[in-house]
Amino acid sequence: MDSHILSAVVTLNGKKYCLHREDMGLKVCSISEIQSHENYQFLNGTFPDPAKGESVFNLTFGPVASGLFESIKFNIRTYGERILSVTPEWDFKKRKIKISSEPNDRALLKIERINALYSASYSSLYCHLIEKMAETDPSYDVQLARIIMIEAERIGSHILVIQRLAEAASQNVAKHHLSALRERLLRTIAVTFGHRYFFGMNAVGGLARSVELEKFRDEIAAIAREFSDIWELIKVSRIFIDRIIGVGKTYREWYVGPTLRASGGNFDSRASGWLPYSDFGFSVVSGGSGDSFARAMVRAEEIMESARIIDEIISSKRQIIKEQNISNTAASGYAFDGVESPGGELIMGIELNGGRVYQPFIRSSSWCNLPAFTEGIRGGILTDFSFGLESHGLFACEMGDLL
Amino acid sequence: MRGWVRRGIEKGSLTTRFPGDKPETVSPWVSELARVAPGNADCPTDAITGDTVNRFRCISCGRCSPFFAPSGNLNLPDTKVKYALFKRSMKLYLIDTGSCGGCNSEVQQLWNPVYDLSRLGIFFTNTPRHADALLVVGVLTEGMEKPLLDAYNAIPEPKLVFAVGACAASGGILGRSISSLLECQIIVPGCPPDPFAIIDAIQKSRGVE
Numbered sequence: 200m201d202s203h204i205l206s207a208v209v210t211l212n213g214k215k216y217c218l219h220r221e222d223m224g225l226k227v228c229s230i231s232e233i234q235s236h237e238n239y240q241f242l243n244g245t246f247p248d249p250a251k252g253e254s255v256f257n258l259t260f261g262p263v264a265s266g267l268f269e270s271i272k273f274n275i276r277t278y279g280e281r282i283l284s285v286t287p288e289w290d291f292k293k294r295k296i297k298i299s300s301e302p303n304d305r306a307l308l309k310i311e312r313i314n315a316l317y318s319a320s321y322s323s324l325y326c327h328l329i330e331k332m333a334e335t336d337p338s339y340d341v342q343l344a345r346i347i348m349i350e351a352e353r354i355g356s357h358i359l360v361i362q363r364l365a366e367a368a369s370q371n372v373a374k375h376h377l378s379a380l381r382e383r384l385l386r387t388i389a390v391t392f393g394h395r396y397f398f399g400m401n402a403v404g405g406l407a408r409s410v411e412l413e414k415f416r417d418e419i420a421a422i423a424r425e426f427s428d429i430w431e432l433i434k435v436s437r438i439f440i441d442r443i444i445g446v447g448k449t450y451r452e453w454y455v456g457p458t459l460r461a462s463g464g465n466f467d468s469r470a471s472g473w474l475p476y477s478d479f480g481f482s483v484v485s486g487g488s489g490d491s492f493a494r495a496m497v498r499a500e501e502i503m504e505s506a507r508i509i510d511e512i513i514s515s516k517r518q519i520i521k522e523q524n525i526s527n528t529a530a531s532g533y534a535f536d537g538v539e540s541p542g543g544e545l546i547m548g549i550e551l552n553g554g555r556v557y558q559p560f561i562r563s564s565s566w567c568n569l570p571a572f573t574e575g576i577r578g579g580i581l582t583d584f585s586f587g588l589e590s591h592g593l594f595a596c597e598m599g600d601l602l
Numbered sequence: 603m604r605g606w607v608r609r610g611i612e613k614g615s616l617t618t619r620f621p622g623d624k625p626e627t628v629s630p631w632v633s634e635l636a637r638v639a640p641g642n643a644d645c646p647t648d649a650i651t652g653d654t655v656n657r658f659r660c661i662s663c664g665r666c667s668p669f670f671a672p673s674g675n676l677n678l679p680d681t682k683v684k685y686a687l688f689k690r691s692m693k694l695y696l697i698d699t700g701s702c703g704g705c706n707s708e709v710q711q712l713w714n715p716v717y718d719l720s721r722l723g724i725f726f727t728n729t730p731r732h733a734d735a736l737l738v739v740g741v742l743t744e745g746m747e748k749p750l751l752d753a754y755n756a757i758p759e760p761k762l763v764f765a766v767g768a769c770a771a772s773g774g775i776l777g778r779s780i781s782s783l784l785e786c787q788i789i790v791p792g793c794p795p796d797p798f799a800i801i802d803a804i805q806k807s808r809g810v811e
Binding site for chain 2: 594
């Protein structure tokens with residue numbers, strides 16, 4: 200039952216609240232109630248004890264090593280070939296991002312720098328929360344612009360994940376084609392939105408800059424066609440397929456994003472969220488056996504779906520989306536909500552008092568799916584490690600503290 | 603296999619002519635900013651004094667609009683030393699001390715066929731023992747102090763340290779810069795820096811103008 204899926208545990212004024220996936224409402228919970236959820240230990244940052252036994256030794260990978268996109272360390276327990284357990288240490292680059300007591304417009308600059316690759320998702324959700332408390336409805340055009348940014352970000356992020364999977368499988372030709380394609384996308388975003396990672400684009404109440412979208416639509420369509428061409432070539436490569444099929448197979452109903460959907464789960468917060476995705480016939484991509492290949496397949500299909508959504512939005516007479524910035528700085532209240540970032544559902548909560556931010560809370564997709572990697576890779580062999588890791592698209596920068 | 607060959611021929615050469623020619627595109631708000639209207643610009647990192655923008659403090663947020671606007675020109679690095687020794691070949695080691703992923707992404711883009719750093723005799727290495735320079739991205743977090751120093755000490759002399767991006771250069775809006783721990787010879791502005799700006803800084807650090 201979805202209603203029993205624990206999405207997050209939020210501490211507010213010293214009290215612990217549960218946030219369940221189905222109703223997305225805060226409920227006061229006892230410790231025993233919280234602990235009854237399988238994923239609580241992971242949300243709390245506790246991973247199972249490392250494997251022990253005769254001849255078992257520790258192999259460390261990271262925090263700075265080739266093959267890692269960011270600084271993170273993994274303690275791999277093995278007796279030489281098989282991975283018996285993996286325990287992550289994400290503290291190395293843990294940033295303490297302080298936004299408490301800051302004016303809400305300044306805090307936005309920090310929020311969009313939690314994860315640059317998901318910046319549009321973070322900033323859109325943050326602005327939505329402030330707007331909710333300020334009882335300010337951004338125009339329909341602004342909501343559509345936010346969808347466009349989040350979907351373009353999804354295309355870029357998914358291409359990066361598949362590119363890194365191809366690299367891990369020594370498919371360097373494919374990797375370079377994908378990397379060049381991602382560069383084309385980043386340049387397209389920069390020309391349209393003024394920044395390759397959408398920094399400074401969102402504002403409370405609207406957008407900070409006007410955008411012209413007609414050329415953007417054509418470029419996104421061309422990028423999607425090119426991706427499809429590349430993907431057709433990758434997915435018939437026996438070397439690629441044989442190396443990632445069956446690797447990192449895992450399923451838990453509390454996973455999020457492509458990790459969940461690649462194992463048959465169909466939760467996608469776009470289907471029921473606050474952004475008007477339903478106006479554009481959004482359909483959830485899901486299905487697969489929960490392995491690295493299935494995750495790549497879901498990402499490939501989501502790229503096409505995101506491109507279709509962007510095309511449909513811009514084709515509906517919205518070539519130009521005008522700048523609006525109606526920041527209400529005097530608002531107060533508490534709000535929380537979620538958005539489907541490229542890695543999966545991102546949840547954020549914020550208290551606003553006199554226009555300043557307090558008690559911020561985030562539960563990122565990387566944090567939620569980190570156990571999917573450590574659980575799924577157990578029993579695999581050492582060479583599976585990078586396929587398992589890359590296929591989840593995890594980012595250590597999302598695992599810091601928001602104070 | 604044939605499909606890849608076909609694609610390769612169809613696409614032709616994607617590689618930029620930079621630094622021989624101008625960059626094809628520069629991410630607008632990451633480029634040099636110029637005053638376009640009188641008035642007090644609200645800068646969250648206090649990077650603006652009068653008509654001057656401290657490019658190492660600037661986080662490319664665009665909050666100074668409409669008084670300042672992107673010029674489209676590459677933001678120039680601060681190059682304290684130039685090692686001609688690295689003119690023919692230079693090996694770089696990347697270390698992330700607390701970034702948001704943006705600078706990592708831009709540095710990684712330098713390997714792709716569009717920028718293709720290897721054509722300039724610049725390579726990335728997987729071990730600091732083989733490196734000539736350290737590329738540091740992100741604010742300096744407590745947990746990364748030791749790994750940063752370990753990597754720095756493992757690089758043979760002579761060596762260079764690049765602070766890549768506003769966080770490493772000045773701490774940006776999120777924390778402290780790496781200069782509190784290591785002396786940086788080359789500082790690359792931008793949040794994150796445009797890949798062309800990183801290439802420009804690397805070239806200048808080895809005396810290639």
